[in-house]
Amino acid sequence: MQDGSETATRMGLLRGWLAARVSSEALQWLDDQAEKIAAAPDQRVLTMAIGLAPRKVGKAPLDLTAQELAAAAAVRPGFNARDWSTDQAARVFLLLASAASSAGEEGFAARLDRLFRSGEIGEQLALLRGLPLYPRAEANLATAGEGIRSAVQPIFEAVAHNSPYPAEQFSEAMWNQMVVKTLFINSTLVPVVKLDERRNADLARMLVDYAHERWAAGRVVSPELWRCVGPFAGNRYLDDLARVFRSADRDEHRAGALALSECATPEALALLDADGPLAASIRAGELTWDRLYDAGIAKLSDHPSLP
């Protein structure tokens, strides 16, 4: 639960970004709509303003400056709007305006759900990206869950990527489904906020099962998968880590090495020492899961079966 002033602060953040990027007419339109919405949060004015927003403010990327990103993270830790566009900021701003009164805040979750269910794809994307900014975070869980269930990858990623919301609000079961699905749909884990903090034994088991299923079908497995397995591997999944480590594919080899280093049993560390330079680079903090991705680790391509 948060007080109304927090919503006002967050609206101020978004309005500031828009003020620097859209025309004064468009900004005036936004302010007028926000005022009307605050007075009548469940009327058609909100639905139509959200529909019309791109026509008023455009759809250009926000391209926030480092300073703006830092200010955003100060207002809302973990919040990252680096991929947002002007229409998305406007839509979230308008929706937040509906929570200005305590009655408006009361009905927020139901309103969000209703808007999401009747939204077109661009609206749905914006509504879900705003999740970290909404009041009564726990009440919005059902809508977040619908986003995670979506068959539309950008909708899924609007919840899963660059947002502190899942790590803060999802149960372990929901979290695990999200992580497995991220890999299942060929998305990437790097933008998942607090991924390492929420790794767990059950998730590791689900991922190893999934890897076995893929291997049995003669298909490749994302090297990122092993990020959530290492700390829970023990001797149980050591053979799997060894297999990945011995892969001829550079990214798999590196992923195997990182997972072995996090498994950290004497057997795992002994295996890792087979590649001294790589082990040293991990110990020195040069090779990390995030840097592995930068080197192209998420760009999977089919290749002949591994040795």
Add this chain to the structure above:
Amino acid sequence: MPFIDPHAHMISRTTDDYEAMAAAGIVAVIEPAFWIGQARTNVGSYRDYLSHILGFERFRASQFGIQHYCCIGLNSKEANNEALAEDVMEILPEFATKEGVVAIGEIGFDEQTALEEKYFRLQLDLARELDLPVMVHTPHRDKKKGASRSMDIIIEHNLAPNRVVIDHVNEETVREVTERGFWAGFSIYPHSKMTAPRMLEIVRQYGADQLIVDSACDWGISDPLSVPKTAELLAAAGVSADDVRKVTYGNALAAYGQSGQMNEQDWASTAVDQRSRYDGNTILRGGQDPRVEEKS
């Protein structure tokens, strides 16, 4: 040569269709809200349908590099369920103002009942209020009278004919439609409605300036490649490239572009990238290889 299919119920079609349409040069489709083959019983299923064509269907189309637009409306068949119709009218304004909605449609007459007329008129007023073009469905039975009556009512409601497409036109209705200044849409069907050879005769007789070819492909036997196939036939029969382009691309863009929601730039730079972010990823089911193509 790029094509627009300005009347296609893609919700009823397969990914094979999308692939074939993209390969044949279709860059954009317009999906009018319609009757899904069976009556809906409540506004909830209507709401879900509208958000489906604006959401998941648009996403599916984007996977094949096809831009997807919608017309929003209450169709004539379901206008006869007054309780449903009242509820649907209540939600239409919020859907009609969504991005990529290029017209109110498809609306008009089916059996030509009093209720059909009532909701046709109400939706014409909505189109005027929201400054949107209109797509008019003309009835399969008693078509000539139904089309004529539809046009009378449109004029009565002060809508400019050049902002209205009268669809499913045939030899019997084309003269009145064009003489009164409306766009004439032709749904080219394998067995019924209109065929490509008949279309050729109509282009020869009436000229290309007001004619629009569409497939009206849906859940019945219909051909999502009707537009490129008709273009091929027209070209082979000696119709000028300019005229072929008008009836299979330019006129639809001119008519529905009046909404401000459909521009050539929308597809000018679109490349198919099944890995891309928005406009989207993927119909891939668990780890098929994404298809990536450059559009020159």
